[in-house]
Amino acid sequence: MDRLLLFSVLLASFSAFATSDFLIRKSRNVRKRSTSNTVVNGIEIYSLKIDSKVTSRFAHTVINSRAVNRADVSQEAFFDVDLPKTAFITNFTMTIDGVTYPGTIKEKEVAKQQYQKAVSRGQTAGLVKASGRKTEKFTISVNIAAGSKVTFELTYEELLQRQRTLYEMFIKVKPKQLVDLFQIEVDIYEPQGLSSLEAHGTFITNDLSPVIQKSIAGNKGHVSFKPTIDQQRTCENCSTSLLDGDFVIKYDVNRESPGNVQIVNGYFVHFFAPSNLPSIPKNIIFVIDKSGSMSGRKIIQTKEALLKILDDMKEHDHFNYILFASIEEPWQQTLIKATPENVANAKKFIETIYASGGTNINDPLLMAVEMLNEAQEKHMIPERSSSMIILLTDGDANSGESNPVRIQENVKNAIKGRYPLYSLGFGHDVDYNFLEKLSLENLGVARRIYEDSDSDLQLQGFYDEVANPMLQDIELQYPENAVDDLTQKNFKNYFDGSEIVVAGRITDNDLNFFTADVKAQGADNDLTFVDRINVQEREDAIKQLDYIFGGFTERLWAFLTIQQLLKKRVSAQGDEKENLTAQALDLSLKYKFVTPLTSMVVTKPEDEKNNETLIADKLTEGEEKKASWVSQAPPYQPTYTSYARPVYSVDSDPHFILQIPEKKDAICFNINEGKGVVLNLINDPESGVVVNGQLIGDKGVSSAAKMPNTYFGKIGIVYKGLDLRIEATPQTIAILNGRDNSVFSWLDTLSLDQDGLTLIINRKKNLVVSMGDGAKFVVVLHQVWKKHPEHQDFLGFYTLDTHMFSERTHGLLGQFFHGIDFEVFDVHQSSEPGKPDATMIVKNNTLTVTRGWQKDYRKDPKTGTNVACWFVHNNGKGLIDGVHTDYIVPNILSTA
Structure with a gap:
């Protein structure tokens, strides 16, 4: 019988952070703990390497973990990795005693059928843990015979997003034991040149700080972290490891030109991020849930965040609050200017907010739209200004109009594509799928706010991302009749510190010069930005970099296209949804990405005994599945459930x-x-x-x-x-x-x-x-x-x-x-x-x-x-x- 290792990884929206987490859990055969510093329950991880190459924000990361069973009986070794939610796995292999078992990408339904056949033959099955803030956990295990070795190698790719002027990569470090050879190597190539590069870790002590090496040489950057076993120890002669936390890399590029175009093998990627522009006045209505379920810490942290946000308001901005429970309660009947006096009065109002009542989401949102419409029609706000609605809620609608579909229809018909709606879902009980669709249909995004001691900072952090609109109604234009298969090229807003990315395929093989035009409305006038490059010179410059993975522009184009198709699919119906699904599936299979539509299967030879099949299911923000593990040989493996709180x-x-x-x-x-x-x-x-x-x-x-x-x-x-x-x-x-x-x-x-x-x-x-x-x-x-x-x-x-x-x-x-x-x-x-x-x-x-x-x-x-x-x-x-x-x-x- 074929030995199948099947795993399906479902990846989700918004944050782009690279993380990896390695654990060796308790083995099936529990024995006395080894006295060796590097052996835990008979399993020794003797090598753990993380190698990442970043080319024009696109990161290609390979995680290699090697372990050996030092015990005299077979043991179970686990490979746990915290993956970025926006990343796509592209490969996974296991090498056991020198024999490598590679993975292949298949349509999820096909893989599911194989999985079910494997289970019917008595093979093992498993699921992975639920999502965290920025990551989701991927887990694979294997039974290692006494004295045998295993190598796990996982590859994934992601686009690092620019937020508040920096690109960030998070690598979660948690080997749970001392590792003979532990290293993190990150190479960065940015054609615009690097303006800054920093690296630090939440677990880094004064003694470990010199171990972090970083350097910038023109358009190349390098970061390495290679602590010795003694440097990993929590104390002299201790067998416990200091390596427990986040390793963070942050950088930005030179901004002499607002645009940057990369071309390789007929595919282009255009990055656009202008700086030093005056900010556009914004008109913002906060629609705040004050229902009974928001009582206690939630409402306190919401008030703290609103107070801090007020301090960041610019005097040319206009704002208002609509509180809602069973009924909607506007603070003011119209938008008001953020003068010092009005801000002071708003702070007094915020202090009086208390939680009570049910949850009526429909009516306050319609009131917010009507208020923005009136302000615009009566010229109460600047003609060149950016309007938006920010909704914060922690639950389902249970008062007034409570049907999610009708609420979505009502809001979409009211907004009519004029204002972005950003939805912030507080806690795990919120109907996140509803909020995501509500925002995606109205030019916005949804975010989950996690119930924690820093919930107020999470709320303030999201506001900071949209606090400074610099351009609106942005349109990116490319050579006519020379490009095809473009990703999204029209955007409602550009916010300071972020970046717009567009990719496409060049259909004119004789194209000598590539021109990218950007037209947008600024704070004072309409603006045009132009990038003109020599195609051959740009391709030759990229190809000379032998350490950069080849064809990255094409893979980045496929990555962006799949993400955008999946996002459109959230609110699509009928034939449109089927068409979007088919396109995303085709690209996922062609470029070997594990997405919500595909799974990866590892097949072992027929003569292998103790066959196992594992399925790893990576979750979206809207899902709340729990980890489980069912095993047939032997009949039990521990089941761990991820709890957000006790x-x-x-x-x-x-x-x-x-x-x-x-x-x-x-x-x-x-x-x-x-x-x-x-x-x-x-x-x-x-x-x-x-x-x-x-x-x-x-x-x-x-x-x-x-x-x-x-x-x-x-x-x-x-x-x-x-x-x-x-x-x-x-x-x-x-x-x-x-x-x-x-x-x-x-x-x-x-x-x-x-x-x-x-x-x-x-x-x-x-x-x-x-x-x-x-x-x-x-x-x-x-x-x-x-x-x-x-x-x-x-x-x-x-x-x-x-x-x-x-x-x-x-x-x-x-x-x-x-x-x-x-x-x-x-x-x-x-x-x-x-x-x-x-x-x-x-x-x-x-x-x-x-x-x-x-x-x-x-x-x-x-x-x-x-x-x-x-x-x-x-x-x-x-x-x-x-x-x-x-x-x-x-x-x-x-x-x-």
């Missing part, structure tokens, strides 16, 4: 799940108690927050000897600081505030915001409770068939933010809020197929745990999402403090 939950009968991002894993346990028992989930004596849950059981049990299934039928939340108590059952939600008592049904839609507390009832779905900056709970409603003979409605409880809680917090969930350290090893087959046992060391206890699955019902109360976890037996004994009966309390609102 989630502590209890649901179903009742299953407690601790999702721990630091470990990229989860622990689960059950509590077996009878109906009516009340369990304490959270108790923080400092903040005064207490959460309890009362168990209910099935309506009947078929056997008297059988313990009935139990679920949470009531959740009680106490917040002593506000004298607040909440009792939620599957029928009602009672809110007791002092002597006031309000009762709501799950049929209600409600949002309350008072004194830093936000309560949101999402009809027949869930109750969201946010307390200040750092405490957020979700109570999920589970409803069964009304006349079900056995089961009844019940509740689930999830903690999404625990920053507010003190170190003294306890309870079945609360005791884990400030982290838990554990180690799992000796994974082995149990008596139950597909559920291996392992040994866990936690809280100085050695436990036998079992791999399994539980459900996370936050997004879908009916089917839920699988979460792989290590199950701790006997009511969590050894994991929880004390025994489970210590957590039984007298009543649902007990604070004892």
Whole structure:
């Protein structure tokens, strides 16, 4: 049988950063750690090289990792790489004991069929982790026999984008062990000449700084980083490595001419980035989500970003804010000029923003368009000015017009191609696909803002990219009847610090001179820029550079064309979408790019044993898949799920799940108690927050000897600081505030915001409770068939933010809020197929745990999402403090 290694890598939009990350995870056969400084679990990475060649912003990167199994048994070695989201993989090979297995690019459906056949033959399969901010992880593993060697080699290409005057390349460095030969080599060739070149690393110490070598010689630049083993150590004689973080290269080119044209083998690339132009006044409307889900840290960071953005406003700019929740609330009825007085008043207004209500996205966007139209028609803004809308939201539309398709149609019909709409999606729960289509249909782009301590800087960073429009209505023109297959050549805006790139094919073989004309509107008048070059001289100059990879202009043209076709495909329908898909697929196969439409297959000879097939699926920003690993030989490989933040939950009968991002894993346990028992989930004596849950059981049990299934039928939340108590059952939600008592049904839609507390009832779905900056709970409603003979409605409880809680917090969930350290090893087959046992060391206890699955019902109360976890037996004994009966309390609102 052929041995197939299949992997499909889905790459996405916007950022262009080069990164690579190398890990060797725990092997299948866990043995005592080697005393060697360079060996981890029997596997030694003895060489790790990253070689990148950048030609006119187009980077060709080869990652080569070599490992040897020093153990006396076979071991599993992993090759993990954090790839840039805009990069396309072009090749992957594995060399095992001198035999190389190359990859081939195939249409995704064809590769999928091969993959399914391989799985049916009992071969292994796997998936890769979800995306990060700038990168997505690609993982391949191989079982190495004792004493054998393996070489992994991955090649990818990307166009470095210029943002805020610099091109940046990020290389994530994380070998997890000392490496005999570790090196990063980057060669840069820029025909315009380099004006600056810098390199640094987040992990670089004073001792490591001299190891970074960089040089500029005219139009060539070089960066190298080759630390010795001793320089890699965290301390003298330590076996741990300092190499853990981002290695960053930044550069820019000389700007004597605004344009630069490169021609090789009949393909041209035109880079256009003028400088020293006066900025065009901008008219900007910020459409800001202040719905209840934005409460806490989100709204605080949004306000901080808006305040900083105001400081960067130029006095010739015009601006306004439209806040929205269930209804839209404009700050001013028209755009106003950014005078010092108006900016000061805007700051006072921003300080008053608070979160409450639902999410109506449609109406505020239409109001923003109408406001810009009126300002233009009544000449309230300069004739030569650049208008735009920036939308910030963290959720789906659930108020007013809530159909995403109709919202997109309404906004597109209103804007009519006049203003770009930029959409910023806050957090992972936002409907990013909706925002992406909304922006792409209206001359803009969408970005995800990650919930983190620097969310305000992310918001401000995006504003900085569009803060200084220098040209608008830009049209690039090339020799008539001499070029074909052009990429996008008309642009609404050019912003200071960015760059416009156009590529195409030269059809006139006798063309002596190539002329590129750029026409645009500037701040004061219409402008024309002209680049005229001798075709043969330019080609000869490029070909003399033997270290530059050949034919880069053609590959760059294909790269840009595929990206633009995929982007158009997002909003296309019917025949147009099929045509765009066919064009992108054809180019992907021709130029051997792994794109959303293709996969790469590595085939091994028929006589190989222990066949394996791996599929690596790289994700777009709009997808939220999780890593999983299924293996047939042996029956199990650890499954790691990428969590953006910790989630502590209890649901179903009742299953407690601790999702721990630091470990990229989860622990689960059950509590077996009878109906009516009340369990304490959270108790923080400092903040005064207490959460309890009362168990209910099935309506009947078929056997008297059988313990009935139990679920949470009531959740009680106490917040002593506000004298607040909440009792939620599957029928009602009672809110007791002092002597006031309000009762709501799950049929209600409600949002309350008072004194830093936000309560949101999402009809027949869930109750969201946010307390200040750092405490957020979700109570999920589970409803069964009304006349079900056995089961009844019940509740689930999830903690999404625990920053507010003190170190003294306890309870079945609360005791884990400030982290838990554990180690799992000796994974082995149990008596139950597909559920291996392992040994866990936690809280100085050695436990036998079992791999399994539980459900996370936050997004879908009916089917839920699988979460792989290590199950701790006997009511969590050894994991929880004390025994489970210590957590039984007298009543649902007990604070004892």
